[in-house]
Amino acid sequence: MNSSVLVGIVTYNRADLLPKALDSALGQSVPNLKIAVIDDGSKDDTPKVALQFPQVDWTHRKASEGYMSARNELMARPGFDYFVSLDDDAWFLRDDEIAVALQHLNENPRVAAVAFDILAPDQSQRREVGAAQPVAMFIGCGHVLRLSAVREVGAYEPVPGSYGGEEKDLCLRLMDADYSIVRLPGVHVWHDKSPVARIIPHQHRSGVCNDLVMTLRRTPLSVLPVALLSKVFRHLWFSWRTGLMGSCFAGFGLFIRSFSAIWSSRRPVRIETIRAYVKLSRN
Known part of the structure; x- marks a missing residue:
C-alpha cells in the first residue's frame, strides 16, 4: 500500500540545526513523501536555508503564530494519509524510521499515532528494535499521526499558553474514540533540545x-x-x-x-x- 505522507517541520530561529532535520527527512526510504516547512517568523538565516532545499515546500510567516497553529495548518493540507511531525532540532538516525511506522499503521487501522523512540543528550542509549508498545501519548518532536483519525476527533485545540499539553489532549480524544497510541522501541529520532527559543x-x-x-x-x-x-x-x-x-x-x-x-x-x-x-x- 502506497500511502501519501507529509513530513511537517515548524521552525523558529534554528537555521543552524534545521538542515540536519531536512537531510534526515529527505533520506527516508518512503515513496510519496512530501516535506513541508513552516517558518514561524524566524529572524535568523532560515530564508537562506530555504534556498538550499528547493525540493521542500516552504511557508514563511511574517510573525510568529505558534507551533500548534502551524501543525494544524500542515495537517489540514489535503491529499495525505499520514502526518509525520519532526521538530526543527530533531532528526532521524537511519533511513527507514518512517517506513517502519507506516507498516505498523497500515497493518493496524485502529492505531491513530506512532511515537518514535526519542533519544536526547540526557538519554542517548540506543535500544534494540522491538514490538510496538501501547502508550498513553506521543512526544511532539517525533511522531506519526493517522490523519483520518485526527479529522474524526479534531486537531489541536486553541489554548491560552503557547507551549505544552497539546499532545496529551489529542491523545485523550483519540483514545476516547477507541483508537490507540503506540511507541516503536528502537525506531529512533534524535532530539537535540536546542536552547534557542526555550525560555x-x-x-x-x-x-x-x-x-x-x-x-x-x-x-x-x-x-x-x-x-x-x-x-x-x-x-x-x-x-x-x-x-x-x-x-x-x-x-x-x-x-x-x-x-x-x-x-x-x-x-x-x-x-x-x-x-x-x-x-x-x-x-
Missing part, C-alpha cells in the same frame, strides 16, 4: 496553564473538582522543588482569566478513557 520560566507558565485547561476540558464533571485540585497541588510541589513558583502562579492566573472561555469549550472524555490513560502513563 524555561515562560514554558513553565504556559505548561501549567495548558495542563489545567486540558483537565477542565476533558475531565468528566463527577471527578472534575478532585482532578483540578490534584493538578494544582502537583504543580505547586514541582514548582517549589524547581524554583519556578513565580511561573507557576502566573500559569494559574492565566488559567483563571481564561476559565469562562475554556468552560464553554468543554468536551469531556469518558471516565474509562481517563483510567486507561492513567494506567498506560504509569507503565
Whole structure:
C-alpha cells in the first residue's frame, strides 16, 4: 500500500540545526513523501536555508503564530494519509524510521499515532528494535499521526499558553474514540533540545496553564473538582522543588482569566478513557 505522507517541520530561529532535520527527512526510504516547512517568523538565516532545499515546500510567516497553529495548518493540507511531525532540532538516525511506522499503521487501522523512540543528550542509549508498545501519548518532536483519525476527533485545540499539553489532549480524544497510541522501541529520532527559543520560566507558565485547561476540558464533571485540585497541588510541589513558583502562579492566573472561555469549550472524555490513560502513563 502506497500511502501519501507529509513530513511537517515548524521552525523558529534554528537555521543552524534545521538542515540536519531536512537531510534526515529527505533520506527516508518512503515513496510519496512530501516535506513541508513552516517558518514561524524566524529572524535568523532560515530564508537562506530555504534556498538550499528547493525540493521542500516552504511557508514563511511574517510573525510568529505558534507551533500548534502551524501543525494544524500542515495537517489540514489535503491529499495525505499520514502526518509525520519532526521538530526543527530533531532528526532521524537511519533511513527507514518512517517506513517502519507506516507498516505498523497500515497493518493496524485502529492505531491513530506512532511515537518514535526519542533519544536526547540526557538519554542517548540506543535500544534494540522491538514490538510496538501501547502508550498513553506521543512526544511532539517525533511522531506519526493517522490523519483520518485526527479529522474524526479534531486537531489541536486553541489554548491560552503557547507551549505544552497539546499532545496529551489529542491523545485523550483519540483514545476516547477507541483508537490507540503506540511507541516503536528502537525506531529512533534524535532530539537535540536546542536552547534557542526555550525560555524555561515562560514554558513553565504556559505548561501549567495548558495542563489545567486540558483537565477542565476533558475531565468528566463527577471527578472534575478532585482532578483540578490534584493538578494544582502537583504543580505547586514541582514548582517549589524547581524554583519556578513565580511561573507557576502566573500559569494559574492565566488559567483563571481564561476559565469562562475554556468552560464553554468543554468536551469531556469518558471516565474509562481517563483510567486507561492513567494506567498506560504509569507503565
